[in-house]
Amino acid sequence: MQHCKWNPVTAGLSIGLAGALLVLGSYRSAAEATVQPVTIADAIGASSRQRVEGQRVSQANVLVEYIEPSWANRNRPGGRRDGGASRSGPCAPATGQPNLTALVPITLQRAESEGTQFDEGTQFDTDLNSSLSTYTSVLTSTTEAQPVLWFYFPYEQSELFTLELILQDEDGNTLAQTNFVPTEQGPGIVQISVSSTVSLVEGERYQWYLYAHCSANKPDEPPVGTQGWIERVSPPAALEPLLPGASERQRAALYAANGIWQDALAIVAKRYREHPQDPEARADWVSLLSSIDFAPDTLSAIVEAPWLEVVTPNAIAPEP
Numbered sequence: 355m356q357h358c359k360w361n362p363v364t365a366g367l368s369i370g371l372a373g374a375l376l377v378l379g380s381y382r383s384a385a386e387a388t389v390q391p392v393t394i395a396d397a398i399g400a401s402s403r404q405r406v407e408g409q410r411v412s413q414a415n416v417l418v419e420y421i422e423p424s425w426a427n428r429n430r431p432g433g434r435r436d437g438g439a440s441r442s443g444p445c446a447p448a449t450g451q452p453n454l455t456a457l458v459p460i461t462l463q464r465a466e467s468e469g470t471q472f473d474e475g476t477q478f479d480t481d482l483n484s485s486l487s488t489y490t491s492v493l494t495s496t497t498e499a500q501p502v503l504w505f506y507f508p509y510e511q512s513e514l515f516t517l518e519l520i521l522q523d524e525d526g527n528t529l530a531q532t533n534f535v536p537t538e539q540g541p542g543i544v545q546i547s548v549s550s551t552v553s554l555v556e557g558e559r560y561q562w563y564l565y566a567h568c569s570a571n572k573p574d575e576p577p578v579g580t581q582g583w584i585e586r587v588s589p590p591a592a593l594e595p596l597l598p599g600a601s602e603r604q605r606a607a608l609y610a611a612n613g614i615w616q617d618a619l620a621i622v623a624k625r626y627r628e629h630p631q632d633p634e635a636r637a638d639w640v641s642l643l644s645s646i647d648f649a650p651d652t653l654s655a656i657v658e659a660p661w662l663e664v665v666t667p668n669a670i671a672p673e674p
Contacts, residue, residue: 417607418610418638418642419642423614430461431561434581445568448508448540452508461491463491493582495587496585496617500548502620504623505545505580506541506542507536507540507541507566510540512538512539512662517546518534519534521560530548530549530551532549534666535664535665542659557587559584560583561583566579606622643657
């Protein structure tokens with residue numbers, strides 16, 4: 355089954371995105387016209403030139419787009435980016451909003467061997483061209499020992515929800531389990547850091563789960579959740595000398611073009627959160643998110659969402 359990339363410029367997002375897309379288009383044109391660019395292909399070596407052909411980083415203009423990395427022929431683990439079907443009542447997403455969503459790319463994989471790792475909740479599809487099933491893989495990379503994960507929180511009555519982040523190793527051993535509560539009304543974007551008690555090891559994969567527990571649920575009603583995998587990597591050797599002298603935007607573009615999703619997202623999200631009126635920061639936010647195949651309505655909701663603070667329950671001061 356072919357997984358087709360959605361182009362936000364031609365598909366047409368909501369009116370609220372029009373300005374950002376126009377700015378994004380201007381950066382595309384400027385980047386293509388820049389003289390003496392530093393090519394991303396040079397930065398990552400001849401073996402990867404084909405997958406980044408035509409994408410360039412210059413001193414003046416940068417286009418931040420994610421390019422899926424190859425994973426050394428290792429079986430891709432399963433997962434789910436979407437938190438599942440909407441519910442009714444106070445535990446349901448706000449009207450017209452998508453479900454709880456992890457801000458991560460997904461890949462449609464074919465289940466070709468018994469060694470493929472499947473997890474509870476892995477989404478499967480029927481491949482009409484084959485008797486083999488396909489499944490959704492959620493696997494991202496980072497260079498950080500304690501990366502930040504990002505999610506779209508679609509609920510209005512935030513005080514009813516507790517978010518639970520669980521991190522496990524490849525053998526299913528739980529390394530950290532932390533609860534968070536929103537301090538503001540949603541919907542919005544939340545960022546949750548991996549526990550400071552855990553340090554990711556390069557070359558190893560870790561599974562994360564993000565559950566939204568609603569206090570209005572019946573005791574036997576399960577939470578809504580998303581799940582995926584993250585792997586700590588080192589930057590390609592040819593990329594390392596470019597990073598120290600690069601601007602924030604250039605570093606984000608280099609990380610994104612090399613498939614290091616979490617680092618690229620952290621830079622772009624931070625710039626947009628701190629400078630929401632900056633058309634350059636907004637264009638980067640739209641460009642990066644639109645490069646990982648969100649449905650138009652979901653992309654529109656995420657791009658326009660405000661930022662929400664979350665804290666651990668013991669960080670909330672008791673009322674007098």
